[in-house]
Amino acid sequence: SQQGEEDPQALSIQEGENATMNCSYKTSINNLQWYRQNSGRGLVHLILIRSNEREKHSGRLRVTLDTSKKSSSLLITASRAADTASYFCATGSASGGSYIPTFGRGTSLIVHP
Amino acid sequence: ETGVTQTPRHLVMGMTNKKSLKCEQHLGHNAMYWYKQSAKKPLELMFVYSLEERVENNSVPSRFSPECPNSSHLFLHLHTLQPEDSALYLCASSQDRGLEKLFFGSGTQLSVL
Numbered sequence: 001s002q003q004g005e006e007d008p009q010a011l012s013i014q015e016g017e018n019a020t021m022n023c024s025y026k027t028s029i030n031n032l033q034w035y036r037q038n039s040g041r042g043l044v045h046l047i048l049i050r051s052n053e054r055e056k057h058s059g060r061l062r063v064t065l066d067t068s069k070k071s072s073s074l075l076i077t078a079s080r081a082a083d084t085a086s087y088f089c090a091t092g093s094a095s096g097g098s099y100i101p102t103f104g105r106g107t108s109l110i111v112h113p
Numbered sequence: 114e115t116g117v118t119q120t121p122r123h124l125v126m127g128m129t130n131k132k133s134l135k136c137e138q139h140l141g142h143n144a145m146y147w148y149k150q151s152a153k154k155p156l157e158l159m160f161v162y163s164l165e166e167r168v169e170n171n172s173v174p175s176r177f178s179p180e181c182p183n184s185s186h187l188f189l190h191l192h193t194l195q196p197e198d199s200a201l202y203l204c205a206s207s208q209d210r211g212l213e214k215l216f217f218g219s220g221t222q223l224s225v226l
Contacts, residue, residue: 033214042115042203042217043156088156090215100169101215103148103156 004032004072004089004104012110019076021107023089024069032065032072033090033101043088046074081113116140119204119218126194127226134189134221136204143208145187146215147179150201162187194225 007022023032031050035043049056049065049072056063062075076083086108090101117138126132138145147159161169162181176198178190187204201222205215 035215035217040201040220040222042117042119042219043205043215044115044217045214048214100158100161102158105153105155 004091004102006087006089006104006107008107009105010108010110012112013079015079015081015111015113017079017111019079019083019109019111021074021087021109023072023074023091023104025072025089025091026070028067029091031092032063034061034063034072034074035088035090035103037086037088037106039085046087076109079109079111081111084109084111115216115218117204117206117216117218119202119221121221122219123222123224125224125226126191128194128196130191130194132191134191134202134204134223136187136189136218138185138187138204138206138216140206140216142206142216143184144206145181145184146205146207147187147189148203148205150203150220151199156203159189191223194223196225199223199225 004023004025033048034046036046037043047058047063049063060077065072086106088103088106090103092101120135144163146161149157158171159173160179165181176192180188201220203220204218207213207215
């Protein structure tokens with residue numbers, strides 16, 4: 001299975017602090033994506049990093065990818081209470097012309113005001 | 114608003130009922146997905162349709178029956194469900210034949226009594 005596994009399962013921090021979440025996977029990938037989910041809602045795409053990229057930024061988000069270790073990290077800098085949500089990584093590769101992304105259990109982030 | 118609309122948002126049904134979940138996307142995508150999200154479990158891929166053809170059926174019980182009449186609409190027909198089928202059912206779409214991000218609907222929270 002190419003399922004990504006996020007770590008830690010839960011993270012609680014104060015507003016203004018940085019939050020780091022990790023994702024590990026088992027087989028080679030074409031890309032890795034991070035998503036955010038507010039409670040009881042759908043997932044929202046945050047950032048996609050391709051297998052030939054090592055780092056990517058988007059606003060307060062920084063994603064790294066280490067294909068040799070089969071791992072990725074998501075860093076949220078200067079966190080805000082509104083960042084409280086679950087964060088998921090999705091891995092997958094193209095197979096038979098289709099891309100099937102597989103998700104992990106997610107990291108539940110709570111940012112205290 | 115992600116461009117993917119799911120109805121209903123909430124559904125309570127008995128084990129002998131028949132109901133359907135509906136998903137509609139206005140993004141011009143060619144691939145549509147059904148995921149199941151249960152508490153403390155990874156997001157489970159159920160079905161994938163690409164150009165209205167089912168390309169993935171992830172060992173889902175026959176009491177779940179998908180239908181994709183065109184590239185904009187996806188249904189999940191439910192029949193004689195079990196209490197353990199209670200979960201958040203998420204629909205998503207993406208561009209086919211590309212390693213693109215998924216756009217999710219807000220989900221249907223299903224309770225089976």
